[in-house]
Amino acid sequence: MDIHHLKIFVSVYKNKSFSKAANQNFLTQPTVSEHIKNLETYLNCKLFDRVGKKIIPTKEADILYEHALEIIDKLQNLKENIEKIKKIPSGKILIGASTIPGTYILPSFIASFKKFYPDINIQINISDSQNVINSIFSGDILLGFVGTKINNSLIDYIPFVEDELVVASPNFFDKSFIDVTELLEYPFIVREEGSGTRKETEKWLNHLGIKLENLNIVCTLGSTDAVKQAIKKGIGISILSIHAIKDEIECGKLKALRIKGNEIKRTFYIAKHQKRTLPFIYQLFYKFLKEQSFTE
Secondary structure, X not given: OOHHHHHHHHHHHHHOOHHXXXXXXXXXXXXXXXXXXXXXXXXXXOOEEEEOOEEEEOHHHHHHHHHHHHHHHHHHHHHHHHHHHXXXXXXXXXXXXXXXXXXXXXXXXXXXXXXXXXXXEEEEEEOOHHHHHHHHHHOOOOEEEEOOOOOOOXXXXXXXXXXXXXXXXXXXXXXXXXXXXXXXXXXXXXXXXXXXXXXXXXXXXXXXXXXXXXXXXXXXXXXXXXXXXXXXXXXXXXXXXXXXXXXXXXOOOXXXXXXXXXXXXXXXXXXXXXXXXXXXXHHHHHHHHHHHHHHO
């Protein structure tokens, strides 16, 4: 059933005339008759009886008229609501993110985005990169933010923000650089197994010829915030994202040390499914992030 057929039917029903309906809809009378005939064929019933020069709606036409009005109204309201969303975007965006982008990077982007679109609500589900990609692949979320590319041919990874891993130390350290060998001397705090930061730390240490187990590990903690608190208390040093300790550096509670001759760089990515179409408000957020990400 075509919505255009219903609109023509309503016009004929109201006017009780094929010719008036034709004039009202800028159609020829044969075209109107053809629309009604198609509708009768689809519904397997007669909608109008011809009595002399008059047409009289059948009982089936009376029933169809009530439903046709409701269907046309709902479609019109749907169109108006969609147009309203485009003019004043509103609704909820659900995204997934690994710990560093979800906790320390995205909030500032969201604050900037909401200055332009205050009626859009954004919810972040924080988990590890693997779970974020799994959620995109299963269709639970449409956008994710991760620090590791998980092999999946159906996932696109778009560079989002650059990150640097630094040696986070108590603020009483009086230097800005340390030698690689000095990492073996200080008490060391590590993240738990499965942490993206721990994986990057292990990868980087291996590149320098140091195994994680060679470090003087004094504590294993389950979150970046827990590691930061332990460093502040003087328990040890650790390797953390520069984004995670930015505030503590600015207020003098922690210090970032670099390894002489070595930088630990990585990229965070926006992840999306190649086959999924982003709804309008998601498109707005996605476009905003791509335009802003490497400029901040």
